[in-house]
C-alpha cells in the first residue's frame with residue numbers, strides 16, 4: 135500500500151501535536167511537511183511547538199515552514215486558556231535543536247500544490263496560510279483538503295462559531311468558495327472523538343512518546359472537564375482529520391454547500407452548512423462530516439500513539 139502524502143498546516147496546540155504524532159505513527163500516510171500559523175498561540179510558539187513534537191518522535195528531518203502571524207483582517211486572539219502560555223503546556227518538552235525553514239509557509243504550500251504527485255492538505259488551524267496561498271498563487275491548488283473547523287450546530291469559541299473558522303473567517307470563506315475536494319471535519323463529529331482518562335493511562339505507560347501525550351492530555355483535559363462536563367472525555371479535534379485519511383470508514387461524510395459568516399456580528403465565523411440540498415442555496419462546494427465511530431477512533435489513537443517509542 136502506497137502511503138498518502140500529506141502536508142499539515144497547523145497551530146500546535148495539544149490536539150495538533152497529537153495529530154502530528156498520529157500521522158508519524160501511521161503507515162497509511164506520509165507527513166512530508168508541516169506549515170504553522172498563529173491560532174492556539176502566537177506564530178513563534180506554534181512553530182516552536184511543531185519543531186519540538188517532530189523532534190520528540192525522532193522526525194526532526196520533516197521540514198517546518200512558518201506562516202502567517204495574524205489573520206487576514208481580524209484581530210489575532212490566542213487560546214491560552216486551553217493550551218497554556220506555551221501552547222503545549224503540561225509535559226516538560228525541551229526546545230527543538232532544529233529550526234524552521236527560511237521559506238515562508240505560503241511559498242512552500244504553493245510549491246507543493248504544483249508538485250506531482252500532490253500531497254493532501256490537512257489543515258487544523260485558522261486557514262490564513264491556505265487563503266493567502268490561494269490569493270497569491272492562482273495557478274496552485276491542492277487536489278484534496280481535509281480541514282478541522284466549523285460546525286453544523288453549536289460553536290465553541292462563540293455559540294455560533296468554531297475557533298479555527300472564527301479566527302479568520304475571510305480565509306475560510308476563500309477556501310470553501312474554491313469548490314475543491316474539501317472535507318470539513320467540524321465540532322459535530324470532533325465532540326464525539328473523545329479521549330478519556332482511561333485512554334490516557336494506557337498511553338502513559340506505553341513509552342516515551344505515550345508518556346508525553348498523556349501529560350499533554352492531563353493539561354488539555356482540565357479545560358474540558360470544567361467547560362464541557364457533558365462530554366465523556368476531551369475532544370481530539372485535529373487527529374480526526376488524520377484518522378479520516380488512515381481509515382475513511384470512521385466518518386460519515388456528505389456533500390454540502392458551506393458558507394462562512396464574514397460579518398462582524400454575533401454569528402461571525404459561523405459555517406452555514408446545507409447538506410440537505412435546500413432550494414436557493416448553492417451547489418455543493420465541499421463535504422461535511424456528519425457522524426463518527428468514536429470508539430474505533432479512540433482505539434486507533436491509543437494504539438498508534440502507543441506504537442511510538
Ligand code: RIB
Pocket residue numbers: 145147148149150173174258259260282290296297298371372
Ligand atoms: O476548535 C478546535 C480547533 O481550534 C482545533 O484545531 C484546536 O487545535 C484549535 O486550533
Ligand code: CA
Pocket residue numbers: 144145146147149150173174258259372
Ligand atoms: Ca488546531
